[in-house]
Amino acid sequence: MAKTNDAMAQQRALRRRRRSRQLLGAVVCLLVVIGAVSVVTTGAGLVAKAFDDTDEKLAYEQRLMTLVGFDPVPFDSLDEANQNTLLSALIWETLANVDKDALEHDDLGAPYLPTLELDKTAASLYGPDYKFTYETFEDRGLTYTYDEERSAFLVPITSAISDYYPQVEKIRREGDTQRVTVGYLSQYNEDGSLILNTSEITPVKYYDYIFTRNDGNYYLSAIVSSEMTASSSAEDADSAASVPNAQDQLMEQLAPETDSQVSSDSAAE
Numbered sequence: 037m038a039k040t041n042d043a044m045a046q047q048r049a050l051r052r053r054r055r056s057r058q059l060l061g062a063v064v065c066l067l068v069v070i071g072a073v074s075v076v077t078t079g080a081g082l083v084a085k086a087f088d089d090t091d092e093k094l095a096y097e098q099r100l101m102t103l104v105g106f107d108p109v110p111f112d113s114l115d116e117a118n119q120n121t122l123l124s125a126l127i128w129e130t131l132a133n134v135d136k137d138a139l140e141h142d143d144l145g146a147p148y149l150p151t152l153e154l155d156k157t158a159a160s161l162y163g164p165d166y167k168f169t170y171e172t173f174e175d176r177g178l179t180y181t182y183d184e185e186r187s188a189f190l191v192p193i194t195s196a197i198s199d200y201y202p203q204v205e206k207i208r209r210e211g212d213t214q215r216v217t218v219g220y221l222s223q224y225n226e227d228g229s230l231i232l233n234t235s236e237i238t239p240v241k242y243y244d245y246i247f248t249r250n251d252g253n254y255y256l257s258a259i260v261s262s263e264m265t266a267s268s269s270a271e272d273a274d275s276a277a278s279v280p281n282a283q284d285q286l287m288e289q290l291a292p293e294t295d296s297q298v299s300s301d302s303a304a305e
Contacts, residue, residue: 093204102129105198124175148188163255212249
């Protein structure tokens with residue numbers, strides 16, 4: 037009888053140990069699954085962040101807003117650029133970001149814009165090494181009078197007329213340069229009429245803005261013709277839905293197996 041009781045006790049102990057091992061195994065499996073899901077989720081977030089340059093595009097659009105509005109003629113270097121166009125865009129960009137009430141005005145109310153402020157704006161776009169020669173000039177029918185005594189430009193009492201505004205299509209890194217493809221948007225049709233439906237506004241032309249690296253920052257150094265055209269951009273948009281990008285392909289590799297894959301694998305085993 038004692039032997040029977042001992043055997044039953046051993047069996048009960050064995051069952052308890054077996055259940056403990058099963059419970060431990062279940063917990064371990066659960067932790068593995070949670071860890072795998074966390075890795076996939078984190079990986080997906082990192083991939084999405086790596087391929088998402090929306091903020092950078094918006095920053096370039098803001099940075100180029102005024103200059104694109106003046107429709108500068110392309111140039112291979114700043115020394116070859118139309119200085120009057122660059123200067124007029126520089127003046128209006130600076131004027132939009134200073135306290136106008138703090139500026140000195142003439143008898144008619146026209147503001148004197150100090151070249152010290154212009155230097156700050158120029159350095160942020162063209163770099164600290166590029167310097168403009170300040171003197172009276174004309175551009176787009178407006179005269180900007182330079183006052184040597186005040187070291188300031190007398191800005192005409194009017195508003196700058198922008199032909200276009202930018203839409204950054206893509207940013208490519210090429211060594212120490214960034215090639216920023218900019219689409220030129222216009223609110224007007226070819227006949228001069230206003231486009232009422234903003235969803236119909238599309239770029240009418242493209243240029244590549246070349247930014248060169250200097251002390252860790254990128255500054256505009258050239259504007260060149262772009263390979264992108266209005267027709268090619270439309271074709272790219274149509275084909276984008278049918279051609280998976282690198283992010284989609286990587287996400288497909290990271291995705292867990294489907295139920296059908298698991299079933300087929302189990303059957304094979």
